Amino acid sequence: MTTAKDEDARRAPQPRQSVWLRQVPGQRRRTSAAGAGNLDRERIVTAAVQLLDSEGEAQFSMRRLAADLKVTPMSVYWYVNCKDDLLEFALDAVVGRIRLPGTSAGFDWQDDLLALAVAWRHTMIAHPWALGCYAKYVGIGPHSVRFSLRVQDILARSPIPEALRPTALSAVFRFMYGFTSLESLGTARGQAVGSGTDEPTAVRDFARGLTWLVTGMSTEMTIRP
Incomplete structure (x- = not known):
């Protein structure tokens, strides 16, 4: 019934x-x-x-x-x-349009992660609507999976224990997404009033913030008993 x-x-x-x-x-x-x-x-x-x-x-x-x-x-x-x-x-x-950078000469995981994140930001700024799609859809298409696996490969070379790498991956993506989303909104508002965007400054701030985050992760793993 x-x-x-x-x-x-x-x-x-x-x-x-x-x-x-x-x-x-x-x-x-x-x-x-x-x-x-x-x-x-x-x-x-x-x-x-x-x-x-x-x-x-x-x-x-x-x-x-x-x-x-x-x-x-x-x-x-x-x-x-x-x-x-x-x-x-x-x-x-x-x-799929993100230009995945090669491995750094020194095989430094932090340098490689930063280069990959900067490439992601560059593509998202060129296609700002995609940021909104990230909030609505599960990014599990073939190109998205390839990008995620690349990040995981880089983190595998870090001192971060395997059990904590999903947390590290989440923290890195949240920074990338949050920073770039706010930057995109600021750019749109600036364009509405005829103001331009200082791209070199934006890239510098993005790289600096991510470096601080990644350095903190690495430092915590170094001092953890």
């Missing part, structure tokens, strides 16, 4: 599952779709990133994207189920 509680639970909105946890369709083509031409998911994601860069997420819509691609909205939905799925694809595509 179905109770009122069961019925309420059935009607309650279900948590959205990441597109990366579902079976992602391949690069399908549908020549029968009106105006679709050589449309595929890669082309859609590339166009979505361009539109998000120029208009921001607030102005982004599937209808506007379809117009830019010169196809019908239904043609776009043949390759992506919904706007949220497309934003997840776009976020991972942007993470």
Whole structure:
């Protein structure tokens, strides 16, 4: 017998599952779709990133994207189920644009972590809408996983015990995300009143703050009995 509680639970909105946890369709083509031409998911994601860069997420819509691609909205939905799925694809595509630096000459884990973080910041500043997507979606796409594994490889060379590395990884990302999000907001406000951004100062402050954080981690591990 179905109770009122069961019925309420059935009607309650279900948590959205990441597109990366579902079976992602391949690069399908549908020549029968009106105006679709050589449309595929890669082309859609590339166009979505361009539109998000120029208009921001607030102005982004599937209808506007379809117009830019010169196809019908239904043609776009043949390759992506919904706007949220497309934003997840776009976020991972942007993470894939991060230029992962090579290992430093001295194999210094702090130098390597700083270089990787600076590269991440540079890409996020170029695509500020992606910062908002980080807050809404689980970053587990292939490029995001590659970036995370790179950070883990660097931390494996640090004095931080393996059991504490997830905490260290979380602390580093929270700094990167928090600093860059506030910087992006400040840049947007400055642009609204015709004020520019001092990029060298921003990079210096970002690097200095992260260095303080990482140095503190290293020092704690050194003095810990």
